[in-house]
Amino acid sequence: MAKGTRCMALLLLVGLAARAVSAVPDGLLPNGNFKDGPGKSQLNGTIVMGSHSIPFWEVSGFVEYIGSGQKQGEMILPVPEGACAVRLGNDASIRQKLSVTRRTFYSITFSAARTCAQAEKLNVSVASDSGLLPIQTVYASIGWDSYSWAFKAMHSVVSLAIHNPGVEDDPACGPMIDSVAIKTLKPPQHTKSNMLKNGDFEEGPHVFPDSPWGVLVPPMDEDATSPLPGWTIMSQSKAVKYIDSPHFVVPQGSYAVELVAGREAALVQEVITVPGRSYRLFFSVGDAGDGCKDGMVVDAYAARENLQMRYESLGVGGHRRAEVGFVAVGNRTRVVFQSLNYHMKPDGTLCGPVLDDVSLVSVRKRVARRLFM
Structure with a gap:
């Protein structure tokens, strides 16, 4: 084969590889x-x-x-x-x-x-x-x-x-x-004002701009990379829904999580804590403005404390702020959120309470067991 022909063949192969x-x-x-x-x-x-x-x-x-x-x-x-x-x-x-x-x-x-x-x-x-x-x-x-x-x-x-x-x-x-x-x-980090990573859920998967149904974050192994950085979804087969403000009502910022699977899916994050030290967990509970009307309850767990935060949804948006105090019992503490019940919209599709603006802070003195705002 002539040298020029070999060069042309090589360039063609490189071009095809680049296109691949x-x-x-x-x-x-x-x-x-x-x-x-x-x-x-x-x-x-x-x-x-x-x-x-x-x-x-x-x-x-x-x-x-x-x-x-x-x-x-x-x-x-x-x-x-x-x-x-x-x-x-x-x-x-x-x-x-x-x-x-x-x-x-x-x-x-x-x-x-x-x-x-x-x-x-x-x-x-x-x-x-x-x-x-x-x-x-x-x-x-x-x-x-x-x-x-x-x-x-x-x-x-x-x-x-x-x-x-x-x-x-x-x-x-x-x-x-x-x-x-x-x-x-871009994996977020905890800050001085929030020990939780991505507590505002602003970092997450791509949401198609023309898709008004959100993005499901399915269950995953604890060691798996999460499309919702900082958080793990614990379940056998159910998911949580990542929602955006152009298509849904979110309590704060541009994104939030809708708990659409009742007790069958939990949103979990583990943080480093000091045994015996007191902490406060803050979060917002609301509805996505998607017609999901019901008495919704978010079950929040941290160490030995839990709070069942109730929100009466009219399906048009809105939220309530809640907090719970706890004392750490170990070097690591799991923060867990679940919807207490299943909910459905009039068309029969699953829906649920919206969770957003979650933060965890350390406090010097022992805090009350449950606090509401």
Whole structure:
């Protein structure tokens, strides 16, 4: 081969490799909404035939390209955030390579909808980091929910994969995926005025500006990277909802957390304390202005104390401030928040009390057991 030809071939390979790795500014991934789909020759009906048929994505297994309003039998498959989505059948996955900054934390947000299988789960992974996200509970009335997951980048190029580990009799009975986005997380630190990290919930996953249903933060292992920095969600299969002020009423700032799963999900943070020292825990409880009308109760725990803070919701927004005093009994103290009961909106979707503006301070003298404002 002539020298010039070899150079041209090398340049072509370098160019193709560069195109295969996507730069990742915060927001939607390249073709993250699957607007650019396979050519007609790369489709067998709805089934994607080639592993690189969808631009910027690599697919494997039984993957379908679904248009909004398409039917499966008598069931219409909606795609609320765009014109197209992908459906992952038995053991199918989609994958995209991303250029990232090493040792930086990132969160992934994507929208998913269950189709005909019941106990659907999705495995999201980057290298050895992975999380199995249960999606069988539907929280939004349209049947689609946005989910978040987080990882710490250990390399400058990583491969993000979303995989359906299920095996159904009908290979087409898998979840649909749409609108995959990324956000760089800046892990907050505690301050002199607040021992809790991210007590105002201003640091969290990407929220799609056109999605009025918030982002679910699913249960995670205690050692896992949290898309809601500083906080862990303890549950078997339920989530909490991360909400924003453009679409919901939040007590303070731009973001808050809605406790939508009753006692089945707890929001937890562990802090360093001094045994025998007194502390005060402050927080706001309200409603998201989303039509959730009920007598709501947030159960707050710290050391040996707990406070059941009641809020009468009219579904139009508003909040109350509360505090509880406790004496630390160990070197580490868990702060825990749960909704005491389940709540539903008139359309049958789950909702619950909103938690925001949480702070923990040390005090010199022993404080009263329970205090209200």
